[in-house]
Amino acid sequence: MLKYVVRRVLIAAITVFVLATVTFFLLKLVPNGLFADPNITAEARAKLFAHYGLDKPVFEQYLMYLKNMAHLDLGESIANPGRKITTMILDPATGNGLPQSMRLGLCALIFSVPMGIALGTMSGLNRGKALDKAVIGLSLVGISVPSFVVATISVTVFGNMLGWLPTTGFSTPKEMILPTICLSLSPIATIARLMRTSLVEVENADYIKTARSKGLKKRRIMLRHQVRNALLPVVTILGPITASLLCGTFVVESIFNIKGLGGYYVESISNRDYGLVMGLTVLFGTFLVAANLVVDILYGLIDPRIRLKR
Amino acid sequence: MEKLLDVRDMHVSFRSGKTNVEAIRGASFHVNEREIMAIVGESGSGKSVLTQSCLRLIASPPGQIDAGEVWFCGRDLMRLTESQLQRVRGREISVIFQDAMTALNPTMRIGDQITEMLLEHLRMTRADARALAGEILPLREEPDKLEKWLQRNLRSGGERLERDSAELSRFLGGNNAREGVERWLLERGTYSKEQARQEAVNLLARVKIPDPEKRMEQYIFQCSGGMRQRVMIAMALSCRPRLVIADEPTTALDVTIKAEILDLLAELIRSLQTSIILITHDLGTVASCADRIGVMYGGQFMEQGTTRQIFYETLHPYTLGLMEAAPRLDLPRSRKLSTIPGSPPNLDHMPAGCPFSTRCSYCMAVCKANQPPLTDKNGHTVHCWLYDPRAAAQRELFEADKEKKHGRKND
Numbered sequence: 001m002l003k004y005v006v007r008r009v010l011i012a013a014i015t016v017f018v019l020a021t022v023t024f025f026l027l028k029l030v031p032n033g034l035f036a037d038p039n040i041t042a043e044a045r046a047k048l049f050a051h052y053g054l055d056k057p058v059f060e061q062y063l064m065y066l067k068n069m070a071h072l073d074l075g076e077s078i079a080n081p082g083r084k085i086t087t088m089i090l091d092p093a094t095g096n097g098l099p100q101s102m103r104l105g106l107c108a109l110i111f112s113v114p115m116g117i118a119l120g121t122m123s124g125l126n127r128g129k130a131l132d133k134a135v136i137g138l139s140l141v142g143i144s145v146p147s148f149v150v151a152t153i154s155v156t157v158f159g160n161m162l163g164w165l166p167t168t169g170f171s172t173p174k175e176m177i178l179p180t181i182c183l184s185l186s187p188i189a190t191i192a193r194l195m196r197t198s199l200v201e202v203e204n205a206d207y208i209k210t211a212r213s214k215g216l217k218k219r220r221i222m223l224r225h226q227v228r229n230a231l232l233p234v235v236t237i238l239g240p241i242t243a244s245l246l247c248g249t250f251v252v253e254s255i256f257n258i259k260g261l262g263g264y265y266v267e268s269i270s271n272r273d274y275g276l277v278m279g280l281t282v283l284f285g286t287f288l289v290a291a292n293l294v295v296d297i298l299y300g301l302i303d304p305r306i307r308l309k310r
Numbered sequence: 311m312e313k314l315l316d317v318r319d320m321h322v323s324f325r326s327g328k329t330n331v332e333a334i335r336g337a338s339f340h341v342n343e344r345e346i347m348a349i350v351g352e353s354g355s356g357k358s359v360l361t362q363s364c365l366r367l368i369a370s371p372p373g374q375i376d377a378g379e380v381w382f383c384g385r386d387l388m389r390l391t392e393s394q395l396q397r398v399r400g401r402e403i404s405v406i407f408q409d410a411m412t413a414l415n416p417t418m419r420i421g422d423q424i425t426e427m428l429l430e431h432l433r434m435t436r437a438d439a440r441a442l443a444g445e446i447l448p449l450r451e452e453p454d455k456l457e458k459w460l461q462r463n464l465r466s467g468g469e470r471l472e473r474d475s476a477e478l479s480r481f482l483g484g485n486n487a488r489e490g491v492e493r494w495l496l497e498r499g500t501y502s503k504e505q506a507r508q509e510a511v512n513l514l515a516r517v518k519i520p521d522p523e524k525r526m527e528q529y530i531f532q533c534s535g536g537m538r539q540r541v542m543i544a545m546a547l548s549c550r551p552r553l554v555i556a557d558e559p560t561t562a563l564d565v566t567i568k569a570e571i572l573d574l575l576a577e578l579i580r581s582l583q584t585s586i587i588l589i590t591h592d593l594g595t596v597a598s599c600a601d602r603i604g605v606m607y608g609g610q611f612m613e614q615g616t617t618r619q620i621f622y623e624t625l626h627p628y629t630l631g632l633m634e635a636a637p638r639l640d641l642p643r644s645r646k647l648s649t650i651p652g653s654p655p656n657l658d659h660m661p662a663g664c665p666f667s668t669r670c671s672y673c674m675a676v677c678k679a680n681q682p683p684l685t686d687k688n689g690h691t692v693h694c695w696l697y698d699p700r701a702a703a704q705r706e707l708f709e710a711d712k713e714k715k716h717g718r719k720n721d
Contacts, residue, residue, distance in 0.1 A: 204369065206412040213367055213407075214427040214545070215400030218392075224426070225415055232417075304417055304529045 001307050004300055012293045019285040020278075024065055027274050028058055052078065052275075065278075074279040079271035085279045089261065098283070100170065101248030101260030104183065107176055108245050112184035113191065117234065120195025121227060127200060135192060142189025151182040151255040168257040179256045183249060187241045194237060198230040205229070235299050239292035246291075247284045313381075314585050315341040315364070315403075315553055320378030322356075322363045322609075325371060331657045333359045333373075335609040335665075341553060341585050346576075348588045348596040348617075350632070351606035352654050357589045360606070361555045365399050383462060383552070393441065397463065401431040404546040406575075408558040410538035414530040414545075421526030424510040424545050425503065431549045432506070434499025436492075443491040450482040464498070474498075513544040517574060536567040540574070547578055554579065554586045560595070572599065593636050597621060605629045608655050608665025615690035625685075625692040628666045630712060664695065672696060672708050 040048075049055045052075070053064060068075060074085035091097035123135035158178060159167035169175045202208065203226060211221045253262030261280070268276035300306045322334035334356050341347045349357045362368050364380045364387060380387040382403065387395060407413035415423060434442075442463065449456040457475055460466040466474045481490035507526070514522035517540040530538055539559060546554055559575065560568040576599055579586050590596060596603055597617065604614040605628065613626040624630050631650040652669035661667050667677040677695050685697035696705045 206407060206409070207415040209362075209367060209369075210405070210407060210413045211415070213365065213399055213405040214430065215396045215398070216426065216430050217396060220426070220430070224418070229415070229417055302417070305531055308529065308532065 001300060004306070005297055008293055008296050012289045015289050016282070016286050019289075020066070020069065020282050021062075023278050023281045023285075024062055025058075027278060028061075030274075052076065069282070074282075075275040077273055077276055079267070079273040079276070085275050088264070088276065089279060089283060094259070096259035097264075098248070098261055100258060101253065101262065102246050104170055104176075104179055104253070104258060104260060105242075105245035105248070107180040108183040108187065109242060111180055112187040112241075112245075113238065115184070116188040116191025117195050117231070119188065120192035120234075121199065121230075123192065124196040124199030124203075124230070125222060125226075132196075135196070139189035139192045142185045143193070145185075146251075147182055147186065147249070148251045148255065150185055151179075151252055154178055154182055155255060170256065170258045179252055179258060182256075183245065183252045187245065190237065190241065191234060195230065195234050198233045199226060202226050202230045232299070232303055235295060235302060239295035240288065242291040242294075243284065243288040247287050312343050313340045314343045314383070315587075316379075316381040317360075317364060318379040318381070320360060320363060320380070321376040322359055322368065322373065322378075323376055324373050329658065332660065333609050333657060334363065334378075335660070337378075337606070337609065337611055339604050339611060339614060341587055342602075344583050344585055345601040346579070346586050346588055346599055348590060348600035348603045349606055350590055350593060350596055350603060352591060354654050354657070355606040356609040357606055358557050360609075361557065361587055361589060362405070364555075365403060365405070366395060367399075367405070384458070397431070400427055400551070401549040402551050403553045403555065404549070404551040406539075406542050406546045406554060406556040406559045409562045410542040411530060411535075411562075413542060414538065416530060418529075419526065420514075420528055420530060420533075420541050421507065421510050424513060424526075424541075424548055425506040427545060428506040428509055428548055429501065429503065432499070433501040434496050436496065439492045439495040439499070442495055443488055446478070446491050447482075447488060450479075450487070453479075509548070510544075513548050514541070516578070517541075517544040517547075519544070535563050536571060539563060539567075539571050543571070543575060543578070547582060547584070550582055550584070552584060554584055555589070556586055557589045558591070559588075561590070561592075568595075593632060605632065608660060609657070610665060610693060611691075612666065612694070613690075613692045619690040623690065624712060625687070625690065625697070626666075626694050627670050627672050627696070627708060630708075630715075631669075634715065664693070671711075672704055674701060674704055676701075 046055070053061060056064070065075075072086060074089075077083045077085050077088060080088065087093075089097050090099065119135050119139070123132040126132050155167045155178070158165045165178050166172075166175045167178065170179060208221065208225055211225045216224075248261030248265070250262040250265050252258070253260045264276060264280060267273070268280060317340065318338050320334050320337045321332070323330050323332045325331075337356070337360050339347070339349070349361070351357050359368060359373070363373075363375050363378075366375065366387070368375075375388065378388060382398070387398060390398070414420075445463070446456070446459065449459055453475065456478070457471060460471060460474050460478070464474065477494060478491065481487060481494050484490050511522045511526060514525055519525050519537060519540050525533070525537075525541075530541070533541065539562075543559070546556075556575065560571050563571060572595065575586070578584075588596070588600060600617050602614070602616050603620040605612045605620065605626065607628050612628045613620065613624075615623070615625075620629060621633070624633065628650070631648075634648045635650060637647055650669055655661065655665050655668060661678055663680045664670070664673075664677045664682045667673045670677065674695060676698075680695075682693045682695045683698065685692050685694070695701055696708055
């Protein structure tokens, strides 16, 4: 097991490194029209290039970038002169940025995982019945209706028309309800569908028939044999879901006016704020890799076939 | 000899979409006490479906038992409730499946899979006691039935039975009979996890698994093929069932291991005085160990009889074809292996008459249109039109061929 974990961690580290490198060189390939404003003099432009270290050879820039990143320094924002990118993302003073996004993401995660598993289990164990059909229908809606539609409708209905819930901010528990639900719908649907499929697959497994032939009670077969084994594939998709929830979302955050990372994803590109683009890409990549790493280790713990074979 | 299991006129079908496929079309057979009953037949002849239907184990939907009775120790298993049947499954009739790798839970320790079964059947929970008390109370005026119930449900026998009945009648006579009986059941059925664990270790040792303590903690993928099948056998025998259904227990194993497992199975069956239904398509296996044989084809029994009768007094052309097809060492190697022409019938489009009629060399007009009648010769039964008095000429043809092919003579 230890060997397995060490190997996974090493692979994760290499993945992040490759990601950072590819991002860096890809952005260097973008036609460089930085500070192309005709009001900026050639002299001033040269100064700006020197300030951001853009006058140096590309490879030297790359080494600097790696060195700084190792110190968790992502450089200075081009669009917001004088602001460090790290502070923009983490923003310890106001609690905006990543912490805010993570709070929202965490709420959605805590809500959607048990919910998705519960719905999927109910539907998988009552296959063909009304409950199952309802869950399938809802999850189809959950997957196909984009979040901006759900968010706009819920703001209009529960916020403006009924006035039950506030529609901006994310600090009081009441404010948290709508954004959390809007962000959770799609992961709930994904998890529920996978759980259902997985349960149906396990139900036809030979060992379920064996369990029945042993004279075990239905409840025990369901919990000990069926649900447990059906959970395994569901654990695998928790990695990507976790990463995408924690790193902020553009739509839900902007509709509910939550000052998370979401806005930066769009702004940084339209502002050609390359430092911020790189920072966000590496951040998201790291989260994704880390979440998958956790899932891999978790999977090893749950599934003895993986834990004991390596 | 007493019949332990008596299956009468089973009909099982599978529904897929709008079509209804009849997998078992009126199969009857029985198993005597302490005997090995073999069921042979090609793939798809319905051997597994038939035996699993006896315990209502087939997946439903799509499977459905349309008709039939399965008498076991005085009860028709088809008419038991699900929870009554749960007490029969595993405890009185258990199943050994073909491929232990997929038939055992991959994420559960071997030990846990055995102990969970022991605990299920030997430990009395409050809910169990309540349910059983409900079955006992109506029997209080009928000591005969009560004794039978005790024998069947609590494995009470001999002196134990006397003691049990005496204790129970005291509670039944008392003024709070239900509560008394429940308490008595709970006390009688104490069985700890530690006891179950110890029993599981003993069982693994009994099926000759080295270092059973260590195996208890392992998972099924950590065992070799032979080991896995031993675990499966240990599990199936753990509650000392009266009947074991062994569904091709050696098909997934290589030849040397196969012999070992069969010997082990035969030995355990003998020492536990259990009967066994051995499902196989290997006539060699059957010839050496079975007491009686049933030959299945297209969801029906073509012929049933003692091993001697089947091999030496073959009555059905299909059985003869099967034996012809078995490779033999005593014939010249240059001789081509014989086959039965054609392929097993498509269950969707079964002939109206005998299912074998499309491939039978002795097929007559009557065979194609009408179900063959049953002929019984001293317990040797056959479903074939050849034994109709009007088919004497065709029958002589069959007898002559049989004699020519085997140098054997029928009585």
